[in-house]
Amino acid sequence: MQKRGVLIGAGALVTVLLTVGAWFAPVPYVVRQPGPVLDVLSPTVITVTGADVSASTGKLLLTTVEIVDGIDTATAARTWFEDRDALIPREAIFPAGQSTEQVLQANQALFTTSETTAIDVALGKVGRPTGVRVTIDVKEVGGPSAGLMLTLGIIDKLTPADLTGGHTIAGTGQVTADGAVGPIGGIPQKLHGADVDYFLVPADNCAEAVGAVPPGLTLARVATVDDALLALKTIAAGAQPATC
Incomplete structure (x- = not known):
């Protein structure tokens, strides 16, 4: 009887260890969560030379999102029940056949293109003043x-008036050369990452945004x-x- 008890106890211990091991085993998912926010009116972000620059109150x-890779079953389970973060298949962010470094480089290239487009569209809206140079950091x-x-x-x-009216306003969206604002990924996380009263939302993200808007946040629909x-x-x- 004593030997049988030891065997049963050992079997229970193995079961517990296997369960714990599975709980902390890696899973093929990543967590998308709110990332840092950055004030584009900060003098260190956008630098304009060759023209007078107005101040803003x-x-x-x-807004940004962060991707947490290498998560385990426990983290995945916790994320599943959260409103702020999202659990998504890893291959949706890191496609098969591409290294993490390749994905990062591709995203950086997209950002560089968005910088150039933003400068061109903005200068077009203010009349393309001669000799103006804009850099983004x-x-x-x-x-x-x-x-x-x-x-x-x-x-x-580049506008004499303060466009913000003294408010802190967050937003997101791709911009094309013709001034259209396109949809983006991670809108729920961006909404939760910005502690503001107003958020500029691409029109094609509105349906998703409405279902994830935090209390007290007003969504402003923008298509252009x-x-x-x-x-x-x-x-x-x-x-x-x-x-x-």
Whole structure:
């Protein structure tokens, strides 16, 4: 009887160890969570030479997401029940056949393109003043979704009026050469990462955003840079912008 008891006890111990091992085993998923926010009106982000630059009493926040790789079953289970973070298949971020470094390089290339487009679109909106040079310095941000806020930041600096009206306004969205604002990924995480009253949301992200909006946050629906400028003007005037 004593020997049998030892064997049963040993079997229970093995079961516990296997369960614990499975709980902390890696899974083929990543966590997408809110990342840092960055004020594009900061003098270190956008530098304009060859023209007078106006000051702003408010902020325009560029929002980001972070990807947490190498998660285990326990982390995946916790994330599944959270509203703020998202559990997504790893291959959706790191496709098979591409190294992490290759993915990072591709995202950086997309960001560089979005910088160039933002400068071109912004200068077009302010009349392309002769001799103006704009440089952007944003580190550790990839992808195209910073385009809208960078565009607005440049326009604000080259416009005598304070476009923010003293408000802190966050946003996101790709910008194309014709001034259209395109959808981005991670909108729920970006909404939760920005502790503000107003958020500029690409029109094609509105349906997803409405289902994830934190209490007290007003969504401003924008399909173009002109829509975004109108939303800023409306907010500055103390009125309600067009919402999702």
